[in-house]
Amino acid sequence: MREHIETVRHYHEVTKHHPRHYARGPGQLDWSTQPDPFRRYAGAPLYKLELHSDTDGPGYDAIWTRGQIQPSPVDQHSISQFFLDSLALSAWKQAGGSSWSLRVNPSAGNLHPTEGYLVCGAIDGFCNEPMVAHYAPKEHLLERRMAIPPALWQRFITSLPHGAMLIGLTSIHWRSSWKYGERSYRYVHLDLGHALAAVRFAAAGLGWGTCLLDQISTMEVAQILGITDPAGVEPEAAGCLLLVTPGGACHPVQGRDGGVLAEMATLPREGRADRLSSSRVEWPLMEEVAEASLKPSDCPSYPRSMHPDSGATMPMRNLALRTIIHQRRSALDFDGSSGMPRSSFYGMLRRTVPHAGSTPLAVFPWAPMVHLAVFVHRVEGLGSGLYLLVRDPNQHQRLRLAMNLAFEWGRPPGCPDGLGLVQLLTGDMRKLAMQIACVQASASDGCFSLAMIADLEKAMDNYGAWMYPRLHWECGLLGQVLYLEAEAVGLRGCGMGCYYDDLMHELLGIKGSEFQDLYHFTVGRAVDDPRITTLPAYPNDG
Template sequence: MAAAGLGWDVKVLDGLGYEELEKLTGVENFPKFKIPSRPVKGSMPEIEFEHPDCVLLVFPSGLSEFKVAYKELSCAISDFSGLDWKGKPNVLSKEHICWDIIYRTAEAAKKPLTMSNLSVVDPFQSSGTFSESSYKDLSLRELVRKRRSAVDMDGSTVMSKETFYQILLHCVPSGSHGGKKHVRQLTLPFRSLAWDSEVHAALFVHRVVGLPKGLYFLVRNENHLDDLKKDTRAEFKWVKPDGCPDDLPLYELASGDCRELSKRLSCHQDIASDGCFSLGMIAHFEPTLRNKGSWMYPRLFWETGVLGQVLYLESHAVGISATGIGCFFDDPVHEVLGLKGSKFQSLYHFTVGGPVVDKRIMSLPAYPGTSDDA
């Protein structure tokens, strides 16, 4: 979003593998850590080694084609191993707890080099417009600097269904493109990701005027729609709600007050039930890992993170707030939806609504000069 606001585009150079990223960042010079067979507590400074994730390519917006030869790039990066890296990272903690499963998962999710050439840049697609009047008069700079995580929701703020639809139109990946299916990630900021959309949203609607309370589903990759209908509860309606835009793949599954349910699923946190709506992000999981590789595991979380950031900015743009919910019960979420096995997996939760402002917290400008901060 920051790059786009300055006239640039961004892509993850996802052909590079973990070894290339280690060399490029100098992380390969860190002491190697032998993963124990069980959780261990003690002094383990080598546990603080870094995990490089990705390289982003920033290039002029509107460019339709460029070439990235990953094999040649990998050879060039290999020369970084001969560099004399300066500095030594500080030890962050005197004592550590090694949760072995975390490090074993990180090992299993390391990506190899992919020998393919990136040459075509997908054309930019703008998101659909349904209710521009829902937005406050804020510049991108003002909006980004006002973005905060709500610590509590007021349990009373409502939004119109038009605003709800407008927010969700910015959450689908392919934009407004003449009735074609949402699959490819072509809109901002999803277009920076190098794969088709794999993350959906199960929505608990609490306080949206003109829309029945209940359980809804936003299908962000419409190639998965048939599987979702087949794999979820047979009694779900799967009908478009009243007034829903044609290019918004939103479906009502079941009507009813689900405030207590959403609260219970999110570790009994009021914040899941006291907003306008909350949601669980549901990934197309096992088939993605099987067909593309186990290295897609962290990338599914990246996609949930990008979706979460869009929801943060959208909520602030309409004058309310939002926050991620990291504590939730995934198996009960699957039970509510009727999902079995690991084809679809709950990865993250989120809530949007009217914030309760903690006046004990002081907010200072994040940057020098004229402040646009909240």
């Protein structure tokens, strides 16, 4: 276990960006080997999904409180809607002679290493037997990879809630490392966190519960999804399984039947994965950290996480959930002048903190391990400066001792009860925020930007090296929340994976590796490029 933690520490240190040198990458892009962002399984039985979306579905704010949305029945229509709202295409973009797709789940560089799978029982009018199926977002359909004998399925779901399904998420590392090299392992798992959150939001819109099924090993996830043998093509790395409960609330499941999992691993595969690239470059350091971060089967369980009450209720705005989900975009530029109301800023931050009954953030079984260092630039009624949102109040004192002892730690004006936001520094932070974010103007031209500071050493010491990707999942989930919250107030978000790690640590006064910067994000008023045309996601859509 200790050697795996050391491998992760080494990887994280080596893949930091610095002002004078960046983490090792390809140097220049070989466009002839760019991986196809869409994987298909030739010869696999196909299950078509409906393209019609219920745009008059639930309100966006309704999903944030448990019990506000009546659970939808599980059928072809709801399964179709679920994938449309989570892992499907959201639009095509066109400029000159080039076109490219966008998805509901964002990805660093729009490279999309994440693949999605459905593991379900027989569904009336859709599939006649239990199966494992791969989701093909370009065509919006499912490809059956394994048929599961009904008797085996019954044994598999013995400990699961009635009617439960599983969503599997995997990663094709080469799609990301083609552009980003060694640092791409971080981006792969940030992307997986975004996809995980997108699945969570889609399920909540149907009144379904979702939680991470995290008591099984990474290898067992691979066996269930049938991805253990790449058969000569680019391999997929198992990420996670999400338990989806159409009956509503979802709770972590204890125990597993190793015999059932072993039998599932022997089921015949259907379809053959296509090759995504003519050749690929190996990045040994990335594969080393991937191996060290695999979750074994004998892991300590998480202590029960108790979330406080949210205090004042949030307003129910006239916002359609699916409109927000499908209009989400990553801003390329911000106008550098627009501000936002303080109430909207506080409301967005409140949505990043789990509370009792808060549905979308209840997906992880562990207490929050990521905190937000916020550069406030243009928030009306709030002074410019550096702030810190402590997402777990139990870690307040540890963070204070780990950071610059000269920080103010003052309570901002009008801050709602229950929101652990403090002001550390007062003053214009735009130039500093931009410098830290690899001199990207997006970090200074928005209303605010932030860095996600993870409790890295404690997470690995308490559990193991396998928490390293999970911390990135938590960051990705927070990024997805901020994306949707930005859309809900008429702004736009932008995730940023390029930043100078240790410059951020130096600003905060962090020494050593106890707390580490894992992700940056900006919210502001976007500037659209008039040369780019937006087209419907699917031919018959719109």
